[in-house]
Amino acid sequence: MRSVLFTLALIAAVFTGQAATIDLTPPKVLGVLTVKHTTEGNLLWLQGRVGEGQYSTIDDAGKQCSIDVPIAIGHLTKTHIGIVKQPGLEIAITNPELNHQLLSGKPVASDNWVFRPADDSLPADGYLVSGINPEESFVLNSRRRWISWLLNDQPSLVCQ
Template identity: 45%
Template sequence: MKWIVWLLLVFVSESMAGFDPHIYPEKVLGIFEVDDTASGELLWLRGRVGEGNYTWVNRHGHHCTMKIPVAVGQRGESGLGIGLAEGIKIVVRSQALNKALIQGERVSSQDWQFSALGQSKDVDGWIVDGIGPEEEFVLNSRKRWISWLLGKTRNKFCR
């Protein structure tokens, strides 16, 4: 029995030696994920807000994550209400978009090229889930106007 356990440990360690947890699919520089959002309607505006994690691999090969606020909205039927909504997932493909997100720049869907997952290869990002084609969105949606008083407000964690 000892030999079986020992052989199993050797086999597992050998098979995991070549595993790299930082490998993304071709030309994927990062992934932005929001678990859930708060939704609301006011007159002819419908929207959702939340905070998600942006994950990428830095130039040193470290796996990094930072929190990024998001706002998604569209014009629609009139109404009034609040609630919870589904999450969001975006795959970042361009270096310019990756850099803008890391530096905390406001990223509007009107200023960048996005498409549904796999629909086009010449885009800044793929929308995987949670944003419809009729909706617009802003990443890094909150102003950091008080950051000069409180110090650096953007926390990124790399390992």
């Protein structure tokens, strides 16, 4: 059951061009968030990226489950204005509570969890495999559009 997730994580690492440097043994990785591309915007000193990815995991019955996860990433930078398409990112989740938060569609702020680079050997709730710096702050399951607040638009978990 978990070997399928291990295989998915390994394949995802190969497709992103990154070597799998974190411990991808089945008890460690509970799910993988993959975002194919993001859109970066710069306004004065603020730099941010937004996009939507998929969080994939294996449920207790051995079914592969996924949920759409909107993301927002940002930090302060040099002053300029612009919008550009950027590569995506990948985060491996190892904390069961964080896994549950993502599958429930609840917002996850990076400041409330421990995220480390994939090559870090210290324990973490999630490992930043590619496309995101540890210095950047981010929100997973950010609301996609202002109208989603009014309609209570929530992504739903799909298992196959």
